[in-house]
Amino acid sequence: MVLVCTGIRAEEKLLLGAFEKRDAPLRIADDREIGGNLGSWPEGLPRADVVLLRSKSHWRNVVLARWLAHLGVRTVNAPEVLETCGDKIRTTLALHAAGVPAAPASVAFTPQGGARAGEALGFPLVVKPAIGSWGRLVGRVNDADALETVLEHKEALGGAPHAVPYLQPYYELGGRDLRSFVVGDRCVAAIARSSTHWRTNTALGASASAFEVDDALASVSEAAARAVGGGVVAVDLFETDDGYVVNEVNGTMEFRNSVDTTGVDIPGLVADWVVTGAGRAAGVDSEAAP
Amino acid sequence: MSVATITECPVCAGDVEVAGDVIVGELLDCGDCGAELEVRALSPELRLDEAPMAAEDWGE
Incomplete structure (x- = not known):
């Protein structure tokens, strides 16, 4: 298995450790070194039957996912999941199609x-x-x-x-929203993100605290994950008077602030899912790939 | 490398502590100037470069 990334962030390092623990070490491929003829195996990418796509770039993830799918290689996440999650318009349409409560757009x-x-x-x-x-x-x-x-x-x-x-x-939510983490269609953890700024992205400095996953949150989160194609995703939600409403779904989720906060071994659960699920399901002999 | 190393930030020339288990490609922050740095080489000597600026399609 190979992990494609753009530099190794805390998330990638946690994933490397989790896979190592499961005797399924990941090889690292820097996306800046990858390219080549679309009719052959990507140069700079070691042969593999499962590839975890964690580029910082949406387009690099989508291109590699499609390229590898063409070669019969399983990616995490799947191309359609990355395409849907990376485009808020497609995400909203997917949520509507599946009947998942979504923020109007x-x-x-x-x-x-x-x-x-x-x-x-x-x-x-x-x-x-x-x-x-x-x-x-x-x-x-x-x-x-x-x-x-x-x-x-x-x-x-x-x-x-x-x-x-x-x-x-604009939802007036008192400076907080929720993020839940879904691995293999199961909601495994959630955080509340709070900020004095109306934008509650942790990338902008919002703080994270554990949030209990109740049945309703699990149900909406898992439905949102299924709507975009499943896999390993993070679901951003608002708490409204009408219940949980999905704002966005993230296809290359960041979780560095959520492992200690929730006490849930998110990278370990991802590794378990990939090794026992996507890995086994890949069914592609890497030697047979072009 | 097995022990932490102090090296120079390529942006501000401040001291950056690099953990002993660092790997090539790992991203670090300079505690002085806040620049995001990338480990580009471990040998023959440790080399840090400023990490690429975020592009428009970067994110999760």
Whole structure:
């Protein structure tokens, strides 16, 4: 098995240790060294029948997942999971298709369309790039004038990732949201993320605390994971008067702040699932791969 | 390497402590300037470079 990454973060180091403990050591491949002809095995990638894709880059993960799927190699996560989770529009559609309670979201193709969507959603609202993470370029917009400005700037300066703005109502949640961790379709742990800033990404400094996984949270989290294709995902949720609502699903989850916080060995559970599940299910002889 | 090593931050020239079990590719933070650093080599000598800046599609 191979772990593809862009430098080794705390998560990758925890995973390396977990797999080592299970006598299934991972070989490391730096995605910056990988490339080559799409008709053959990727240069810079050791032969393997299971590949854990943990590049920091969404596009590198998606390209490698598709490339390896073409070669008959199992990836964690699967290509469609990475594609769906990496694109908030696709995530929302997948959640709707599966009947999972999801935060409302609208899209627009022009600033004028965005203005109409904003009026329909009401203010304040949140504007996000469809592809992106860590709270980057996520903006809370308090009125129509500000929305017009944001959308015009996106149109003029944003490039392809900002071509279709993704708008959501702003949830006043007292500076906290939830993140649950699903491994192999089972919700194994959850944290509450709290911040004095309205964005509660731990990448932006939000603090994490353990949150008990009750039946409702497990049910919604596991349904969200199934909706995007299953595997190893983290589900971001809001606590609302109507129950848990899914905001986003992350396909290359970060968990460094959640292992000690929850007391749950998340990397160990991932390793167990890969070694006994995805690994066994791969069924591909690496020597037979081109 | 088996014991922690003190080396120089390539960004601010401050001291960076590198654990003895560090591996190539590992990311570290400089305690002085906060730069994210990447271990690029362990031998013939320990080499740290500034890690790449986050790109637009980076994240989880």
